[in-house]
Amino acid sequence: IQTADDYWSWARDVLVPGLFQEQHYNGDKLGWRRKRFISDAVSYRIGAARFKQIRRYTSLFLNQECNSGNSFSDGETRDFLPGWRLLSSSNSSEDLLEQSSWIYQIPDSGGELPAMADIATYGSGGYVAGVGRNKDAALAVIADLEKADWIDRYTRTVVLEFTVYNANINFFSTMSYTVEFLNMGGAVSSRSIRTYRLHRFVGPAGYVILALHIIYVACFPYTLYREVKLMKEQGKRYCQQPWNLLEIVNILVSFSAFAVFAVDYITSRNTLDKLLHHHESSKYISFDLASFWNQVFVWTVATVAFINISKFLRLLRFNPLMSVLMTSLRRMLPEVAGFAVYFTFLFMSFVQLGHLVFGLKIQEYSTITASGKSLFLCALGIFEFDEILSTSRIIGPLFLYTYLCIVFIIIINILVAIIND
Template sequence: MAVPNAFNLTNNMENTFLSKLDKINVSVDVYYWLENELLPKVSADGYTADGQSVLVGLVRLRQVRVPLDTCNFHGVSGSRLLSLYFFDMCAEDYTRGSAVKSHFHPGWTKESNLTDTSSPWVYRQTDSIWALWHYDSGGYVEDIDPRLPDYNHRLSELRNMSWIDRQTRAIFVDFTLYNANVDLFCVVSVLVETPATGRARAQVDLPVLRLHLYNQTTDLILLTFQIAYVIFLTYFIYYAVRGILKDRMEYFKEIWKVLDLIIVSLSLIAVAAFGARMVLTENTLANYRENNKSFLNIAPVVLADRTLLNVVSTLAFIGCCRCCKLLSGNNSLSLMQKTFGRAIKPMLAHGCVIVVVMLAYVMLGNISFGGYVESYSTIYNAFLTVTNFVIGSYQLEDYVLFPTLGTIFFISFILFMNFVLLNFFATVMMDAFFTEKETFVIPEDREIVTYTMNRIRARMPGWCHGHGHAENQSPDGVESDPATTSFGSSENGCDEKRLPDMETTE
């Protein structure tokens, strides 16, 4: 579940340590940012600059590199082309397969066979919360303790020996802060990318999590609910297995049973992720207690916690959708369900047309505007931009540079997508609704439910006044005839003169 105070803590960290991160334009600006912004604020009198948190462990710098002379120019000799423009060596963008993993002497001179993992010139594997991204978890690592008076001297050595140079493609700055007031850990992870095109760009990830569980009274209540959930999960596993063995493939033809099976599967994943998080937390804290002068690497805990959070959020969504079955006795919801069932096939067919048209605009925007507008710079960005365009979110500044083509793109998309294609969805739904309404028959079990509710309402004082006319309406808003209502009662259940006769009939 969401961690209380996580947003406030994250917002405080951004304002305290990362307010000037956008000043990094080239890779060497990282030195200036570390020396003048980050490290002094982390080590201010034992506490951070805000006076509410403390640094746990060290600050870790890590970089990934690419080799030189790896550019491929098709049709032209690479060396001839480079010499033509007085360019001695070139290095492509980073990929996992092209990363440098050799050991070097200080200054990146000559390859070395040294395996001293404390050296920033030796490649080593580590854990990183960016491991699921484009970058590998390994690299060249330097740990710095900003509480020591000579930490600037170490940064100066790295700068003088060009630890960050033109082969550097990404720089990671990781450290962990602990706020005892709210008992939360915040992992600050900064990624500075230095692509082959030049200008650096920074990204930030600030996961917040609680490592010490079950220390408060509310945590014990949460533990009780977790144990109860596991007990119910065991029963539902038995129920699902018995249903599959009994009905075979017929079991998967009912949507509610399929949702139950999905809930059971996700619940098992959540239990496994929760167990992995507990084990990883204990191992990480035990290792840190043995050497509290080292870097606290809780990246595996963060990855397990995010997996758990994603699974639990999906479970909450599916569980709420599953509650719709409890309302299946409502005639309006039953009519809506049948309407969606009738309209799903034509909607899918029409949706394919919309997707094709959207992809056409994606390709047009990427090819025409991609070299000048960031929102169309890649296929992925162009697809997001077009999707936002569909829901009415767009930036007119993106098309100012192209007065002719941009105007045609903008107006044609509005007319063709919003006014024509999307309105077909409403047309398909309305056609299916009116078709189902003409043939809709209230099931007998729901007539019993309606009769029971009307009998209860009839005995509630004051219910009949002001509610009779509203209750005489059918799900589609058309007033029904009380004489045709099942079980011989009026639709609103407020015809008190007939109640004794109904009891006699029973």
């Protein structure tokens, strides 16, 4: 997709057939219930899909048009009539303000998150056009928008959003397909798929998870009481033990998990209630907040699980072999720390070199962070040699061979020598 015509062609030929399935694989027509599934025949379409456009703010300076940049404050927020004619207060109406795809809309009570794309991050507000709930309505919406030049030279980005539910695995997925139109022509497309679970305790596995949650919550007050008692008995000596500090972190993260679970549950119920209230309408229901808090809860629970599993290592302190290993780690810590500093400077020099040499031609080296990630994967044996070779037949292989030789032959051997000593 490089132009507005390409986008509308893609919407007609790819998007609509993918969203609205009309027949089985053998050509038989689908019933009305099966038509709510997308083309994979297992994902149920939740609510309606929508287009959301973010526009550049345009003003006149010395009779010349001035286009804004990509920051949040530079976006267009004025209301328009079809054809992007500025809407004045004299020709506005309540129906127009509620239904028109030419009116700037702000999400209700912060229910949507900013849209992150390859070039920039965009605000949650924009000019919204519903796709419709069936194939004919979707094609009619696309035809009307294309005829009225809904995408024009001032369009910054267009985001397509829709949500599906797969009952076989009990997962919701929200898809966002973003096309960013550049000032100098052309476009950059990107996609985002967020998968999350709003119905947690469903089926036998769900009941087991629910029971484990209850057991953990029931045991947590005893853990809290025990640690508070130890703090009072040991005083300052309590904080001198690394395992006690880990226990404090575990308690703090557990409190965070309880709070996040409550917020996640309330947000999920509110979103599903809103969906139930508008299930017959063509209104798009955003699952942004529900998916965000679900992901935060998953991260928090993962941290709690990691800490509690790590605590089992404390039981191995009675093993003679583990005792020797821990003693060796403590003794070589100063040498390893100095080695880590040396390796960090050496690694960052290669990261900077790779970014400066290949950053303009290879996506994996376009930023410092991406360059560091690529070199880390390169040390694990994951790299695209042909892509580096096509960039420069001399500098590319020389850079790669030098980095691998220094990392594997020299640096690793130094680390092994420190451990042996």
